[in-house]
Amino acid sequence: MTNSKQQPQQSKKQDYQVYTVEVCPACNFKSKRPFEIGDFVFKTNGECSHCKNAKTKIEMIYAESTKQQS
Amino acid sequence: MFIIPLFGLPGDGSLENPIMYIIFYAPILLFFFYGQKIQSWMMLSEVSRSLNRLKNMKEKTRKETLEYIKNVLKPEGDPTERIDQFLEYFTIMPVETDPSGIMGKIEHIMVTRDERVREEVRAIGPKADPVQVSTAENLLEITTTLNLIYKIVRHFYLMGKRTSSIYVLAQLQMLMPLILQEAEALSSAVDAFKRQQPIGDGIGAMVAAKFMLNTEKKTIARDTVYSQTDYNGRTLYLVKAEGPGGNVGQPGVALERLVNDLGVKANTIIMIDAALKLEGEKTGEIAEGIGAAIGGIGVDRFQIEEVATKNKIPLYAVVIKQSIVEAISVMRKEIAETTDRVVKRIDRIIEEKTKKGDTVILVGVGNTFGVGQ
Incomplete structure (x- = not known):
């Protein structure tokens, strides 16, 4: 549990990582971070780190290929 | 070629040497008389390797399901025996020789089955929340399916071995790549299910959920919610399975209730779902069509088609292409970004196919793992 919160989940073949994309409805600031257990799409999260005016919403959770990144 | 100088062929190198004669003709005779046997041995060994892979997948999935149930559902005793019994559960489909009313019978059996699975999980972990229960249900379904695939393949393998029937083995060998692909897809889904991450199949539900944001959601069928909103001058009714648990809901029942019980006079029904892509098609391609875009055993599609036909409501479909593996594993970026x-x-469909004042029902189909509303 703790490990999954610190590191992005990787498949057995280590070919993808799972990310959570959060969006602030007030300033449209987008942030991408590793997936944490308890995240779900359209979940309202904490205060926006950018404008501090609104709570962020999870817009997407997806697996991204690590091959594309390197 | 190096054999020729080794045995020192006399004269022009023809097969006059008796040893060379045997080396040349023995395999021909061997294959002539025992060719089929050799072929069936090779098939048996190939199927046996695939069967071992299936067994490993089945065992790994069973172990992970058990771990999830023990760690998350926290049963009072050891649930291993009960889970193993559960893996042997079967469903007998209704008689098809008299097809009249068969969809009602199938629906009844499927609802009973789903209820039984849920009751079983709740009995194992009475303190679990609905999301944990649905996760355990999905994990058990994967394990049961893999167990069934393994047992069926093993049955034909042993039958082919016992009867030395090359025809049974040939069919099995030809089907094995497809069976393994399906099994691997199921096995890889376990990770996403345990972490309650959205899967590729959930894209339809995700789109509907986007329309549903900031609207009041009400339950309309088992694990299914709907809401109403105004959209470009039209009244929009939105239907999806209740998330973020791993539910597919009953979109067919929901649509029946909306139109028949709540008296919604729909002018158009739009369905969004994930669709299996053909080899060569790109993941995340969007295609439009006509008809009820919904998979499964056919009950929901039948119900939706019935409602649409009786009320003469046009049915439009939007599908997002993906492979079977992508559909049941963590949603890929290419799919999420669609x-x-x-x-x-x-x-555009709403703009072109309806006019202001019309009513549109939008159904987001798919498993809502990790997708709220």
Whole structure:
């Protein structure tokens, strides 16, 4: 549990990582971070780190290929 | 070629040497008399390797399901025996020789089955929340399916071995790549299910959920919610399975209730779902069509078609292409990023196919793992 919160989940073949994309409805600031257990799409999260005016919403959770990144 | 100088062929190198004669003709005779046997041995060994892979997948999935149930559902005793019994559960489909009313019978059996699975999980972990229960249900379904696939393949393998029937083995060998692909897809889904991450199949539900934001949601069928909103001068009814648990809901029942019980006079029904891509097609391609875009055993599709036909409501479909593996594993970036493009397509369909004041029902189909509303 703790490990999954610190590191992005990787498949057995280590070919993808799972990310959570959060969006602030007030300033449209987008942030991408590793997936944490308890995240779900359209979940309202904490205060926006950018404008501090609104709570962020999870817009997407997806697996991204690590091959594309390197 | 190096054999020729080794045995020192006399004269022009023809097969006059008796040893060379045997080396040349023995395999021909061997294959002539025992060719089929050799072929069946090779098939048996190939199927046996695949069967071992299936067994490993089945065992790994069973172990992970058990771990999830023990760690998350926290049963009072050891649930191993009960889970193993559960893996042997079967469903007998209704008689098809008299097809009249068969969809009702199938629905009844499927609802009973789903209820039984849920009761079983609740009995194992009475303190578990609905999301944990649905996760355990999905994990058990994967394990049961893999167990069934393994047992069927093993049955034909042993039958082919016992009867030395090359025809049984040939069919099995030809089907094995497809069976393994399906099994691997199921096995890889376990990770996403345990972490309650959205899967590729959930894209339809995700699009509907986007329309549903900031609206009041009400339950309309088992694990299914609906809401109402105004959209470009039209009244929009939105239907999806209740998330973020791993539910597919009953979109067919929901649509029946909306139209028949709540008296919604729909002018158009739009369905959004994931669709299996053909080899060569790109993941995340969007396609539009006509008809009820919904998979499964056919009950929901039948119900939706019935409602649409009786009330003469046009049915439009928008599908997002993906492979079977992508559909049941963590949603790929290419699929997640189609959401806005799908919304634009729906926007265009609504604009072109309806006029202001019309009522539209939008159904987001798919497993809502990791997708709220």
